[in-house]
Amino acid sequence: MSWLNKIPQAARDYLDQNRLDEVECMISDLPGIARGKAVPAAKWEKQTQFHLPESIFFQTLTGGWGEAAGDDGFTEPDMILKPDYATATAAPWTEDGTLQVIHDAYSRKGKPIEFSPRNVLKRVVKLYEKEGWTPVVAPEMEFFLVAPNTDPAKPIEPMIGRSGRPAAARQAYSMTAVDDYGPVIDDIYEYAEIQGFEIDGITQEGGAGQLEINLNHGDPVELADQVFYFKRLLKEAALKHNCFATFMAKPIEDEPGSAMHIHHSILDKDGHNIFSGPQGGETDAFFQFIGGLQTHLPSVVAVMAPYVNSYRRYVKDHAAPINLAWGRDNRTTGIRVPLSDPTARRIENRLAGMDCNPYLCIAASLACGYLGMKQELWAEKRFEGDAYDGDGDLPQGLYAALELFDANTAMHKVLGPDFARVYSIVKRAEYEEFLQVISPWEREHLLLNV
Incomplete structure (x- = not known):
């Protein structure tokens, strides 16, 4: 569980008082809505990344779609989402011990997804x-x-x-x-x-x-x-x-x-x-x-x-x-x-x-x-x-x-x-x-x- 050494002290203090049950792996879409997956703690400790389709960034606030897929068409390829352990924080309103972790989006070639909002800010x-x-x-x-x-x-x-x-x-x-x-x-x-x-x-x-x-x-x-x-x-x-x-x-x-x-x-x-x-x-x-x-x-x-x-x-x-x-x-x-x-x-x-x-x-x-x-x-x-x-x-x-x-x-x-x-x-x-x-x-x- 080497990841425990990478998370902030507040998150470690929370885990000292709460048994970890679930980790919410999330990323911001264009409107700022948290997208991602809830992962059981046992699985989280074994994984270093997960996948979501890049089309989450083409969604409108109402759940519609913009035709933004590019020249390859709407094939919905997966992104590789890697955790930024420094963002780990509790979800204290949940009944069971839950951490939230923000992830960064990369292509299959390892390049940052340019239209991921967090990557836009990192670029600037x-x-x-x-x-x-x-x-x-x-x-x-x-x-x-x-x-x-x-x-x-x-x-x-x-x-x-x-x-x-x-x-x-x-x-x-x-x-x-x-x-x-x-x-x-x-x-x-x-x-x-x-x-x-x-x-x-x-x-x-x-x-x-x-x-x-x-x-x-x-x-x-x-x-x-x-x-x-x-x-x-x-x-x-x-x-x-x-x-x-x-x-x-x-x-x-x-x-x-x-x-x-x-x-x-x-x-x-x-x-x-x-x-x-x-x-x-x-x-x-x-x-x-x-x-x-x-x-x-x-x-x-x-x-x-x-x-x-x-x-x-x-x-x-x-x-x-x-x-x-x-x-x-x-x-x-x-x-x-x-x-x-x-x-x-x-x-x-x-x-x-x-x-x-x-x-x-x-x-x-x-x-x-x-x-x-x-x-x-x-x-x-x-x-x-x-x-x-x-x-x-x-x-x-x-x-x-x-x-x-x-x-x-x-x-x-x-x-x-x-x-x-x-x-x-x-x-x-x-x-x-x-x-x-x-x-x-x-x-x-x-x-x-x-």
Whole structure:
């Protein structure tokens, strides 16, 4: 059982208290859904890999298919999935001892599958490493706790708190609001501790039942793994208390949407922040990273806002940016530079929705900054004031976003040409599926009025 020496201490501590019954071997698909196999512990200890068809990456969110198989046709060849033992973590909500392990996807020739989301992020990180840079990120996760919703025709409603009332809205940072769903939060803390995840803090956001969890900064792949795991953790903690955790970008009308803000900094070979110079001033790399975000973010909005619902979040004066301006400690701008000392100087991308795939979103955001530094793009003049007063800079809908994504060949080279091909095909297939659905708004206003 040499694999026990390769897993994190938190996983070993869990196995000291629980007999291992099952291992969930998983990988993220394009939407961020965990795909894989549950394997009995006895079999897990004998295997070093398993197989799944590469077609899992051609599936739409609804279970449909994009015609992305390539020149060989839809033959569904198997991928070789190899465990990353460093990702092993408990599934503490299960009755029997269960570990989760994230796997990486390879072809039969041993090459990374280019359109596997974790491989996309690893590709971008490797480009940084070739320049002698170490990217550091810190995601912020916003989500809603809502009442169970089993009828899609009914609007989503906030969960009922321990007070017996629906969760409070417009009470950002309220400790009373947080206390109202304290039992759910208690389980979130417990599950996170068992899994070895460190939460930097939980706050009430502006929406009814909306919370934000901040994670400590670190390696992009490790943080994407944590967000991937956290989405499952949060759903399980909510279900235990008869509510749903949802990561929809805009689940409730007239409430703010949910974002996944990403903070970025970059270290050189000596561990120094390249955004700060010897005297603590801002460097060319700092302004070029911002310039890369301003230039290339529109072409990756399709990755950061991947569904038709995502674009309902970009509403003026509703806590989500609609622009590519940058400002210091200004939450109305799409790109914010938080207050910090020079060693911790960082740049926050506020555009991404929480409905994104964390691997792809972080990869795309880092890719924009990378291109900014490589192409020596310069930031526009710093914005001062309320950025909501200006016009929006973002594509108005998924179709327009995909047009921009398809046109940016420089971005394709960074993220991977085959990924860009598959992603566009699958997202367009999803959009066509959406167009076949008639909404309540259409029935209400078009049925008799036109």
